[in-house]
Amino acid sequence: xxxxxxxxxxxxxxxxxxxxxxxxxxxxxxxxxxxxxxxxxxxxxxxxxxxxxxxxxxxxxxxxxxxxxxxxxxxxxxxxxxxxxxxxxxxxxxxxxxxxxxxxxxxxxxxxxxxxxxxxxxxxx
Amino acid sequence: xxxxxxxxxxxxxxxxxxxxxxxxxxxxxxxxxxxxxxxxxxxxxxxxxxxxxxxxxxxxxxxxxxxxxxxxxxxxxxxxxxxxxxxxxxxxxxxxxxxxxxxxxxxxxxxxxxxxxxxxxxxxxxxxxxxxxxxxxxxxxxxxxxxxxxxxxxxxxxxxxxxxxxxxxxxxxxxxxxxxxxxxxxxxxxxxxxxxxxxxxxxxxxxxxxxxxxxxxxxxxxx
Numbered sequence: 513x514x515x516x517x518x519x520x521x522x523x524x525x526x527x528x529x530x531x532x533x534x535x536x537x538x539x540x541x542x543x544x545x546x547x548x549x550x551x552x553x554x555x556x557x558x559x560x561x562x563x564x565x566x567x568x569x570x571x572x573x574x575x576x577x578x579x580x581x582x583x584x585x586x587x588x589x590x591x592x593x594x595x596x597x598x599x600x601x602x603x604x605x606x607x608x609x610x611x612x613x614x615x616x617x618x619x620x621x622x623x624x625x626x627x628x629x630x631x632x633x634x635x636x637x
Numbered sequence: 638x639x640x641x642x643x644x645x646x647x648x649x650x651x652x653x654x655x656x657x658x659x660x661x662x663x664x665x666x667x668x669x670x671x672x673x674x675x676x677x678x679x680x681x682x683x684x685x686x687x688x689x690x691x692x693x694x695x696x697x698x699x700x701x702x703x704x705x706x707x708x709x710x711x712x713x714x715x716x717x718x719x720x721x722x723x724x725x726x727x728x729x730x731x732x733x734x735x736x737x738x739x740x741x742x743x744x745x746x747x748x749x750x751x752x753x754x755x756x757x758x759x760x761x762x763x764x765x766x767x768x769x770x771x772x773x774x775x776x777x778x779x780x781x782x783x784x785x786x787x788x789x790x791x792x793x794x795x796x797x798x799x800x801x802x803x804x805x806x807x808x809x810x811x812x813x814x815x816x817x818x819x820x821x822x823x824x825x826x827x828x829x830x831x832x833x834x835x836x837x838x839x840x841x842x843x844x845x846x847x848x849x850x851x852x853x854x855x856x857x858x859x860x
Contacts, residue, residue, distance in 0.1 A: 561677040562677075592791075594788055595791075595792035596678065596792065597791075597795035597796050599801065610677070610678060610796070613679055619677070623798065630797055631799070633798060
């Protein structure tokens with residue numbers, strides 16, 4: 513019985529005690545860097561695999577982001593965090609993030625909903 | 638040493654349970670970290686994995702079905718019988734039994750539990766305590782499965798670039814019911830096998846079996 517209560521407590525803590533501030537801040541910084549034409553800084557907030565997927569041959573991450581012209585996104589309207597994954601909705605964009613040992617990183621950005629199917633994202637891993 | 642011998646069955650199952658739970662945690666960790674590579678994540682530590690919703694849902698879904706199995710078995714065998722099975726009462730003994738047979742109230746012995754000698758709510762509670770505890774643990778385990786399940790499910794949905802769902806949506810989702818029913822069917826099959834096979838088959842020395850020479854039609858007799 514005690515074991516069960518421990519499992520239940522761990523589960524509730526794991527499911528409920530979430531920090532939404534850090535992924536929200538990361539998403540805002542990503543778009544703020546893009547708006548300030550600081551694509552190198554924005555690239556540093558991308559997950560490694562996402563940054564690699566962006567590149568055409570001979571292109572840098574900053575150049576690839578600049579070419580995408582992702583546009584402005586506005587303030588955060590909703591943040592949902594489950595485990596090490598998060599979705600941050602800004603007034604003009606939806607981003608997906610993953611928590612790595614070095615902090616939250618953007619795995620997908622400039623995403624549009626597609627019913628119950630995966631979002632269509634300009635940037636994704 | 639005498640204490641160990643007198644509690645050998647409980648101790649053995651406790652040790653086997655802990656070994657199996659530890660093994661599940663290690664195997665689950667290896668599987669989880671393998672999937673992390675596929676998903677572009679980082680490997681996690683043993684401690685982080687056993688505190689994760691992925692581990693919790695895998696544990697809870699099995700616990701709830703086991704407690705449901707024993708809850709149903711305890712409660713249904715009060716009223717339902719199976720001719721020839723040592724797991725069943727005799728065919729004409731279905732029901733909760735008389736106070737005299739149950740050793741409660743004025744029929745209680747000097748060494749009967751205190752609440753069996755008592756009357757009212759205490760006796761009613763104690764008379765159903767095994768079923769109540771098994772049923773309660775089942776409900777709590779099932780609830781834990783749903784809470785851990787929605788966390789694990791939503792984490793995967795976010796990884797797949799999909800919107801997370803509410804607890805209510807998850808509780809009616811194929812993932813929840815697939816996890817639930819795949820466990821229920823196996824538990825129910827195991828009970829059915831035990832009830833039916835013990836009519837015709839024997840295990841010498843086991844209290845779960847009739848004596849080897851007992852006729853197939855003999856009901857409610859254990860070694």
